[in-house]
Amino acid sequence: MQTEKVANHIVNWLKDYATKAGVNGFVIGISGGVDSAVTSSLCARTGLNVLCIEMPIHQAESHVTRAQEHIKQLKERFSNVSDIRTNLTPVFEAFKAEVISEGYQTTVDMALANTRARLRMTTLYYYAGLYKLLVAGTGNKVEDFGVGFYTKYGDGGVDLSPIADLLKSQVYELGMYLEVPDSILKAAPSDGLFGDARSDEAQIGASYPELEWAMRMDEKGKTLEDFSDREKEVFKIYKRFNNTNKHKMLPIPICNILKEML
Template sequence: MKTEKVVDHIVAWLKDYALKAKVNGFVIGISGGIDSAVTSTLCAKTGLDVLCIEMPIHQAESHVSRANEHILQLKKRFDNVKEARVDLTPVFEEFKTEVSLEGKATVVDMALANTRARLRMTTLYYHAGLLGLLVAGTGNKVEDFGVGFYTKYGDGGVDLSPIADLMKSEVYLLGEYLKVPQSIMVAAPSDGLFGDARSDEDQIGASYPELEWAMTMKAEGKTVDDFKGREREAFSIFLNYNRSNLHKMIPIPVCEIPEDLK
């Protein structure tokens, strides 16, 4: 990949989009992970206003420290970057007092995890509206169009997606070029939605290199029967996520009314 040219292309795309939309810049949720670090750095390179928001909800300390390290580094490098910290833990806890928590524990836990993402989306859009900013998405190609590993109307609720055409491995190449803190570069990817340090691989059951491979194999028309052992297992994991999360990757279905009924 021509990393420098890709960076220049994304930065130009971001700036052009923002100027045409007549906004002041971008707001990004900073998680302490590679995707938000790369996205925020790309936004900072536009020279437009950039607001980095950390939004902890019972967050693992390792995530918080990496997020703070990145924001501090970014502010030192770019005069157009500002920060805010919104502790959503009390909001999340109050929400839980108003809804039923009855049901299968794993189902409740997942529903609450998605609620965390949606509270953060609401916070980002509040600041976006207040300051005339666009919400920049941080999803990569594997997450957004491979396994659908994001929350619908949570971290999937954004105005534009600057890195969604890049595989996870390509995001890391950009991270290295953009001088993202080493602590983030070596950290295991995690969505941070459960209040602990569990990784994406822990949840999905396959690593990003395996998912990238599987995504490529599917595009080439391969089937499960073409593989054995771990390759077959990883390919099956990818296909299961791809199928079950397809509703996130396609436009909202609209019931079209026949003309003769109108």
């Protein structure tokens, strides 16, 4: 990948889009992960206003530390970057107190994990409306179009997606070029939706390099019969997530009414 050219291309695309939209800049949720670090660094390079928001909900301390480290160094390097910390833990707890969970032990954890992401989306759009900003998405190509590893109308609810055409390995390349802190580049990817530091790999059952390989094989039309052992297992994992999460990647289905019925 021609890292510098890709970085400049994304920065110009962001600036052009924001200028045409007549907004002041971007708002981004900072998680302590590489995707939000790279996205916020690219937005900072536009020279437009960039608001970085921390939104902890019973967050793992390691995530909080990395997020704060990134925001601190970004503000030191770019005068157009500011930050806000919005503690959503009380909001989350108030929500939990008002909804039904008894008898749904098998599904409540995931439902609440997705609720965290949707509370954060709501917060980002609040500040976007307040300061006339665009919500910048942080999803990469593997997450957004491969395994669908994001929350619909949560971290998937954004105005534009600067890095969604880049594989996770390419996001890391950009991260090194953009001088993202080593603590973030070396940390295991994690969605942070369960209040602990469990990794994406632990949840999915495959690493991002493996998923990138499976994505390429799928694009080539390969099937399970073409593989054996670990490759077969990884491809099966990829296909399962891809099929299950297809509803996130396709447009919302519309029931078309025949003209003669109107």
